[in-house]
Amino acid sequence: MRLVFAGTPEVALPSLEAIAASGHELAAVLTRPDAPAGRGRRLVRSPVGAWADERGIEVLTPEKPRDPEFQERLRQIAPDCVPVVAYGALVPPSALEIPKRGWLNLHFSLLPAWRGAAPVQHAVLHGDAVTGASVFELEAGLDTGPVYGTLTDQIRFNDTSGDLLERLAVEGAGLLVAVLDAIEAGTARAHPQPADGVSFAPKLTADDARIRWDDPAFAVDRRIRACTPAPGAWTTLRGDRLKLGPVRPVANGPSLPAGELLVERTQVLAGTATTPVMLGEVRAAGKKPMSATDWARGMRIQAGEKLA
Template sequence: MRILFAGTPEVAVPSLRALLDSSHEVVAVLTRPDAPSGRGRTLRPSPVRELAEQAGIEVLTPKGLRGEDVQDRLRGLELDAAAVVAYGSIVPPAALAIPAQGWVNLHFSLLPAWRGAAPAQRAVLAGQECTGMTTFLLEEGMDTGPILATQEVAIDPFDTAGTLLSRMAEDGAPLLVRTFDDLAAGRARPRVQDEDGATHAAKLTPAEAEIDLARPATEVSAHIRGMSPAPGAWTTWEGARMKVLALEPVHAEGPPLAPGQLHATRKQLLMGTGTGPLALAELGPAGRRPMRAADWARGAGLSEGAAFGSATTNDHGGEQTQEEER
């Protein structure tokens, strides 16, 4: 099949690579325009563009797909189908009609669950033990089109949304290729989604990422992992935001801890919740790079009773002064 690939971030790269290695022909790649990145805000190409250019594939970077010029270019490609993986832009009806067999989207949930921008994140936040991927035909509605294929994926107890999404990106690539194999062979049997099971996966916000330390440990764990790596679950330490980015198994039980209270051992940093401690693996202090939680704790010189999310004390056990805040 002659395929257009539409995708932008790193999570789309395994699918493009798999299609390039398949029996299908990727005739062009559609990706978002170069975006500013880093402290210098230098324009950088998307990961998908970088791979396409390495493979010698034509790259299209329009700001949108409503213009006649880009639609005429797509018609000129004589497409059998288009693949979509995290492209990041709406495909309007006129463009949807161009490929002979439509646009096939790889979505990182078991539709109709978690339609929208953050399906993997919402599955982790909800405390699910299983999610999956779906290939489906794009239509005008948000992730509402007929389902072509699905594959379940287990959510490990210490998976973050980031680690889960990376794994699904790799596992979803062969699912996408098999879907095109089925379309080419006439084996595909699209089925209508069951609207009764539909849920919405809205984009995550920093305000939503604040940790409620009084919740049960299982819920706090799901919140931290679902918000990682972005926007990053956060609480406060000495008046500044502290991101909690990853957890790890508790190696040894410490003393009873109130919600947010910290206890450092030689190898771990424990934090209290409403029902029991969690072992923090990675923290993101304000204005600093992410670091091992145990390393941060050693540098912080935690006083007895030190806690996240409260009026914490300084390294010497006294209340923080305005001079210290400077």
């Protein structure tokens, strides 16, 4: 089939590479416009756009997919299908109608669970044991279209959102190509999503990423892993913000009030509503990440000091 691939961040690259290596024709890519980045705020191409530039593939970067110029160019390219992975913009019905076989989205959850922008983060945050990926047909609703295929994956006890998303991106690339192959062969069958089991996964905010030390240790652990690497779990000490990497609940640790720090020779503990957690990486504002023990020594943490 003749394809236009729609995607923006690095998580889309495994699928893009799998499609390029398949028997399908990659006619162009659709990605978000160049965006300012770094201290100089210079415009930077998206990972998907940069990948296509290096290979001489046409790159489409409309401000919005409803732009008439973009839709006219898409008609000229005449794709049979538009596979989508983390494109980052809503596609209007007028654009959905252009490819003969529609738009197919690789979504990183087992639909209808965790519809929305942050399915992996919410699966980790809520303590799901199993997640996966789904390939479904885009329609006007939010991740509501019929599903062509799924895969499942266990969420490991130490998975961050970044770890899990990287794994699902690789596994999902094979699923997406398999569905495209089946559509071309005429053997693909899409099934409506069930009405039960619907949940939503909006983008996590900075407030979501603030650690609640009066939560149980397991919830503190999940929140930090869910927010790693983005938006980054954080707390404060002495009025200054700190970003924290993943922690480890300590089952038989000492009893500590919520947020209170205990600095020992080989570890730094913080109290929760239940047992304490052992801090891992700490990053103070404007500083490089460092181990919790090095950070605590430099800060000269006093007895009774608390994270908030």
